[in-house]
Amino acid sequence: MSGAAGFFEDLFRGLLQGTPPGAVYALIALGFVLTYKTSGVFNLAFGAQAYISAAMYFKTHTLWGWPKWAALVVSAFVLAPLIGLVLERLIFRHLRTASAVSKLVVAIGLSVALPELFNQAARFTAVAGRQISGIMPDGAGVFYDPFGVYRFNRDELAMMAVALIATLLLAALFRFTMIGLAMRAVVESPRMTGLSGINADRVSAVAWALSSTFAGLAGVLIAPRFNSLISTEFFMLVVIAVAAAAVGKLVSLPRALLGGLGLGWFIAVFNTFLPRWSGDHTWLRPFQENLTPSLPFVVLFAVLVLWRAIGREREASDPLSGVDPPPPALAALERHPKLTLFTRLFGVGFIAVVGSVVWFRAGVLWMHLVTTAVIMSVIYLSVTVITGMAGQISLCQGTFAAIGGFTIFQMADRFNLSVLAAALLGAGVAAAVGAVLSLPVLRLGGVWLAIATLAFAFFFDAVMVKFSWVGGGTTALLTGTRVPRPLVGPVDFASDRAFLVLAVVVLVIVSIVVIQLREGTVGRTLTALRGSEVAAASIGISAARARIVAFAMSAAIAGLGGALLSMHQQNVNYSTNFGPVNALFWLVIVVALGARTVEGAIQAGAAFALFEPLILKGDLLAWILRGEDHLPGLFPMSGSWRLVLFGLMAIQFARHPEGLVEHGKRRASARINQWLEAER
Amino acid sequence: MTALLDASGVSVAFSGILALDDVSVSVQAGERVGLIGPNGAGKTTLFNCLLGILRPDSGRVTLNGVDVGGWPVHRRARAGMGRTFQRVELFSDTTVREHLLIAERVRNGTGAFWKDLVGLGRPRPEEVAASEEVLELLGIAELAAKPVESLSLGQSRLVEVGRALMTGPQILLLDEPSSGLDRDETQALAATLRAVQDSKGYAVLLVEHDVSLVADFTERAYVLDSGALIAGGATGDVLADPAVRRAYLGSFEVS
Numbered sequence: 025m026s027g028a029a030g031f032f033e034d035l036f037r038g039l040l041q042g043t044p045p046g047a048v049y050a051l052i053a054l055g056f057v058l059t060y061k062t063s064g065v066f067n068l069a070f071g072a073q074a075y076i077s078a079a080m081y082f083k084t085h086t087l088w089g090w091p092k093w094a095a096l097v098v099s100a101f102v103l104a105p106l107i108g109l110v111l112e113r114l115i116f117r118h119l120r121t122a123s124a125v126s127k128l129v130v131a132i133g134l135s136v137a138l139p140e141l142f143n144q145a146a147r148f149t150a151v152a153g154r155q156i157s158g159i160m161p162d163g164a165g166v167f168y169d170p171f172g173v174y175r176f177n178r179d180e181l182a183m184m185a186v187a188l189i190a191t192l193l194l195a196a197l198f199r200f201t202m203i204g205l206a207m208r209a210v211v212e213s214p215r216m217t218g219l220s221g222i223n224a225d226r227v228s229a230v231a232w233a234l235s236s237t238f239a240g241l242a243g244v245l246i247a248p249r250f251n252s253l254i255s256t257e258f259f260m261l262v263v264i265a266v267a268a269a270a271v272g273k274l275v276s277l278p279r280a281l282l283g284g285l286g287l288g289w290f291i292a293v294f295n296t297f298l299p300r301w302s303g304d305h306t307w308l309r310p311f312q313e314n315l316t317p318s319l320p321f322v323v324l325f326a327v328l329v330l331w332r333a334i335g336r337e338r339e340a341s342d343p344l345s346g347v348d349p350p351p352p353a354l355a356a357l358e359r360h361p362k363l364t365l366f367t368r369l370f371g372v373g374f375i376a377v378v379g380s381v382v383w384f385r386a387g388v389l390w391m392h393l394v395t396t397a398v399i400m401s402v403i404y405l406s407v408t409v410i411t412g413m414a415g416q417i418s419l420c421q422g423t424f425a426a427i428g429g430f431t432i433f434q435m436a437d438r439f440n441l442s443v444l445a446a447a448l449l450g451a452g453v454a455a456a457v458g459a460v461l462s463l464p465v466l467r468l469g470g471v472w473l474a475i476a477t478l479a480f481a482f483f484f485d486a487v488m489v490k491f492s493w494v495g496g497g498t499t500a501l502l503t504g505t506r507v508p509r510p511l512v513g514p515v516d517f518a519s520d521r522a523f524l525v526l527a528v529v530v531l532v533i534v535s536i537v538v539i540q541l542r543e544g545t546v547g548r549t550l551t552a553l554r555g556s557e558v559a560a561a562s563i564g565i566s567a568a569r570a571r572i573v574a575f576a577m578s579a580a581i582a583g584l585g586g587a588l589l590s591m592h593q594q595n596v597n598y599s600t601n602f603g604p605v606n607a608l609f610w611l612v613i614v615v616a617l618g619a620r621t622v623e624g625a626i627q628a629g630a631a632f633a634l635f636e637p638l639i640l641k642g643d644l645l646a647w648i649l650r651g652e653d654h655l656p657g658l659f660p661m662s663g664s665w666r667l668v669l670f671g672l673m674a675i676q677f678a679r680h681p682e683g684l685v686e687h688g689k690r691r692a693s694a695r696i697n698q699w700l701e702a703e704r
Numbered sequence: 705m706t707a708l709l710d711a712s713g714v715s716v717a718f719s720g721i722l723a724l725d726d727v728s729v730s731v732q733a734g735e736r737v738g739l740i741g742p743n744g745a746g747k748t749t750l751f752n753c754l755l756g757i758l759r760p761d762s763g764r765v766t767l768n769g770v771d772v773g774g775w776p777v778h779r780r781a782r783a784g785m786g787r788t789f790q791r792v793e794l795f796s797d798t799t800v801r802e803h804l805l806i807a808e809r810v811r812n813g814t815g816a817f818w819k820d821l822v823g824l825g826r827p828r829p830e831e832v833a834a835s836e837e838v839l840e841l842l843g844i845a846e847l848a849a850k851p852v853e854s855l856s857l858g859q860s861r862l863v864e865v866g867r868a869l870m871t872g873p874q875i876l877l878l879d880e881p882s883s884g885l886d887r888d889e890t891q892a893l894a895a896t897l898r899a900v901q902d903s904k905g906y907a908v909l910l911v912e913h914d915v916s917l918v919a920d921f922t923e924r925a926y927v928l929d930s931g932a933l934i935a936g937g938a939t940g941d942v943l944a945d946p947a948v949r950r951a952y953l954g955s956f957e958v959s
C-alpha cells in the first residue's frame with residue numbers, strides 16, 4: 025500500500041461517497057428541526073411520511089408508468105405537504121399546550137398508523153428485492169467522475185442538487201418573505217413570538233407543509249439506496265434525522281444541516297476504513313459486520329449520553345402556545361362501593377365464563393390465541409410500570425423481552441438449565457440491563473429518554489443480536505432459536521393446556537406485584553415524580569433512584585414475558601416478536617387502551633392477540649349473524665387495520681393519558697355513581 | 705451558636721452578569737426571617753442556591769454547621785429543608801391527603817420495594833393520623849379527599865405548606881407565597897402560617913416582594929438589590945432604612 029497518499033485518497037473517496045446520502049439526511053434533519061422548533065412536536069412520524077412519498081412515487085412512476093417529473097410532483101410536492109397540513113390542522117394544532125412527551129406519543133402512534141393507512145388506501149404492498157428507480161432518467165446507470173476517485177451516478181448528483189436547492193430556497197424564504205421572517209423569529213427566539221403579533225396558526229401550518237415536503241423529498245431521493253420499499257426501513261431515516269438534529273441540540277438549522285452531512289461522511293469513511301483495520305485486528309471483525317448498519321444509532325446514543333448540555337436543555341414546549349398548560353383532567357371520583365363490588369363480580373364472572381369456554385371448547389388455534397393474549401398482557405404490564413406509573417416513554421421494551429427469550433434459548437441450548445429457572449434468570453438479566461441502561465439516560469428525561477431507548481433498541485437489533493452468545497449466530501440460522509417448554513417434576517407444560525395455566529399463573533403473580541407496587545411506596549413516589557419533579561425533590565425524593573427501580577422492574581417484567589412468549593412459540597422468533605418497531609406498537613396499544621391500570625394492560629394483550637381473528641376476520645360478526653354467508657363483503661379485513669386503529673387511538677393520549685377505555689370507564693363510573701347517590 | 709442555615713459569600717453569574725454578588729445570610733433555629741427586594745434583585749437565585757437547585761460560583765452554604773454545598777436537592781430536603789413554590793407545584797392526579805401521605809412516607813421509606821411486594825407499602829393508620837393532624841392545623845381538613853386540581857390557588861399554597869410540614873422540616877423556605885393572591889387571601893395565609901409556625905417551631909425564610917407580608921410576619925429581614933445585600937437587621941429598622949426605600953423607589957408605605 026502506498027502509505028499516506030493512499031490514505032488521503034481513500035479518505036477523499038469516503039467523503040465524496042458520503043455526500044449524497046449526507047445531503048438527504050441534512051434535508052430530513054432540517055425538516056425535523058423546523059417542526060420541532062415551531063410546534064414542539066418531536067415528529068417520529070417523519071419516517072412514515074417519507075415512506076408514503078417514496079411509495080407514491082413508486083406507484084405512480086413504476087407501476088402506472090407516469091413520467092418521472094409528474095410522479096415527483098404528485099408524491100413530494102402535493103401529497104407530502106398535504107399530509108403535513110392535515111396532521112397540523114386535525115391533530116397538532118389542538119395539542120399546542122400538551123406536554124412534549126404526549127406529543128411524542130401522538131407522533132409514535134402516527135408513525136405506526138400512517139404507512140398502513142396509505143398501504144390500505146392506495147392498495148400498496150411492500151416491495152422487496154427490487155431496484156427502486158430514482159428521479160433521474162437512467163439514474164443508476166450513468167456515471168460522472170469529477171475528481172477521478174469516486175464515480176457519482178446521476179441519482180446521487182440529483183440528491184445533492186435537490187438538497188442544495190431546497191436548502192437555498194428555505195434560506196431565501198427565511199430572508200425575504202413575511203411568513204419566513206415570522207418563522208425565523210419563532211425558531212430563533214420562541215419567547216418573542218407572543219409579543220410580536222405573529223399569526224401562530226399560519227406559521228405552524230406553513231412550517232408543517234414545508235417540513236413534510238422535505239420529508240417527502242428525502243423519501244423519494246433515498247429510496248433507490250434501499251432496494252426495497254418497506255416502511256420500517258424508512259423509520260430508520262427518522263432516527264438518522266434525530267441524530268443529525270441532536271448535533272445541533274435541535275435548535276439550530278445550520279447545525280442540523282452540518283449534522284446530516286457529517287453523518288453521511290462519517291458513515292462512508294467508517295465503512296471505508298473499518299474493513300482494513302479489522303483485517304489487522306481480528307477482534308474487530310464482528311463489529312465490522314454488525315456495526316456499520318447501526319452507526320446512526322450508535323452516534324445518536326453517544327450524542328445523547330455524552331453531550332451533557334442536552335439533558336439540561338429545557339424541553340421545547342410549543343413556542344406558539346404562549347400560555348401555561350391547562351390543568352389536567354380531574355382524577356376519577358371516588359367510586360361507590362356498590363359499583364366496585366359489581367364490577368369485581370362482573371370481572372370474575374366474565375373471566376370464569378371465558379376461561380371455561382376456552383378450557384372445554386377451544387380448539388388448537390383458539391388455545392394458542394388466548395395463550396398469546398395472556399403472555400402479551402404480561403409484557404404490557406412492563407409498559408404499565410414504566411409509562412403508566414413512572415411516566416417515562418421507553419421504546420426498548422421489545423429488547424428487554426428479547427433478552428428474556430434469548431437467555432432461555434442460550435441456557436437451555438448450552439447448559440441444559442431448567443427452562444423455568446432460565447426464565448427467571450432472563451428476567452434478572454433484563455432487569456440488570458435495564459438498570460445499567462437507565463444510568464446514562466436517566467438525566468435525559470422526557471423526549472430524550474424515549475429517543476435514547478429507541479437508539480438502544482436499534483443498536484441491539486443491528487449489533488447484539490448478531491453475536492452468537494446472544495442470538496445464536498450461524499447455528500441459529502440453520503435451526504432457529506429453539507426453546508423447549510418447561511418440565512417441572514411430574515408436570516409437563518409441553519401440552520398447550522398446561523402451558524396456558526402456567527401463563528395465567530404468571531400473569532396473576534405479575535399483576536399482583538404491579539398492584540402492590542402501585543399502591544405502595546414505589547408507586548406513590550413515582551406518581552409524585554410524574555406530577556412534579558421539582559416538588560418531589562423538595563420533599564426528599566431521589567428521582568434517579570426511583571427511576572432506576574422503575575426501569576429495572578419494567579425490564580424484568582418484559583424479560584419474563586419475552587421468555588414466556590418464546591416458550592409458547594418454542595422459538596425466540598426475534599424479528600417477528602421483538603424487533604424495535606414492534607416495541608413502538610406495544611407502546612401505542614397500551615397507551616391507547618389504558619397505561620395506568622392492570623386491566624388496561626390485559627385489555628391491550630387481548631386486543632393484540634384477538635382483535636385480528638375476532639373482529640377483522642369477521643368471526644365475531646359471523647357468530648352474531650349466525651353464519652359466514654351473511655358477512656358483508658368487507659370481510660375478512662387486512663390485519664394492518666389493527667395498526668391503523670390503535671395508532672390513531674394513541675393520538676388521544678395527549679388528552680386522556682389514562683387511555684381511552686380507562687377514560688370511558690371513569691366517565692361511566694362517575695355517571696353510575698351520581699345515579700347511585702341519587703337513589704339514596 | 706451555629707446558625708441553622710447559613711450562606712456566606714455566595715456569588716452567581718449568568719453569562720458574565722452577576723446575579724448575586726458576595727451575599728451572606730443566616731437563619732437561626734425557630735427564627736422568622738424575610739428576604740425582600742424588587743423584581744430581578746436575585747431573590748430566586750439565592751433561594752435556589754440555598755436549596756441546591758443552583759450551584760453558586762463561590763461561597764458556602766451550611767446547614768447546622770455542615771457544608772451542604774455538594775448535596776443534591778433531595779438530600780437537603782431530607783436534612784430538614786422544606787419549601788413551597790412561587791408557581792404552585794402539586795402532584796397531579798392525586799388527592800390532598802395522598803399528597804401529605806407521600807411526603808410522610810419519604811422520611812421512613814427504606815427498603816420500600818420489598819415492603820411493597822409483601823403489602824406493607826400502603827398508608828398506615830398512624831401516617832393517616834399524622835396527615836389529618838397537619839390538615840387540621842392548616843384548616844383544610846375538609847379538603848382531604850379532593851383532587852388537587854380542584855383547589856383554589858390559596859388552598860393549593862396551603863397544601864404545599866402541608867406537604868413540606870409532613871417531612872418535619874427544621875426550616876421552611878417560602879417563595880413569594882402571596883403572588884397571585886389578593887389582599888384578603890394574603891392576610892388569611894399569613895395568619896395560618898403564623899399560627900402553624902407558633903405551634904411547630906420551625907424556622908422560616910420568607911422570600912417576598914410584598915413588603916407588608918414581610919413586615920407582619922418576620923422578625924428579621926435582608927434586602928437584596930441588583931444582586932447585592934443592601935441591608936439586614938430587625939424588620940422594622942430595615943424597612944425604615946432610606947437606602948431600602950430608595951431601592952423600592954417609594955413603592956410601598958410602612959404603616
Ligand SMILES: Nc1ncnc2c1ncn2[C@@H]1O[C@H](COP(=O)(O)OP(=O)(O)O)[C@@H](O)[C@H]1O
Pocket residue numbers: 718719723741742743744745746747748749750
Ligand atoms: N437562568 C438564568 N439565566 C440567566 N439569567 C438569569 C437566570 N436566572 C435569573 N437570571 C437573572 O438574574 C437576575 C436575578 O433574577 P432572580 O433571582 O429571578 O430575581 P428575583 O427573584 O429577585 O426577581 C435577573 O437579572 C435575571 O434576569
Ligand SMILES: [Mg+2]
Pocket residue numbers: 747748
Ligand atoms: Mg423570583
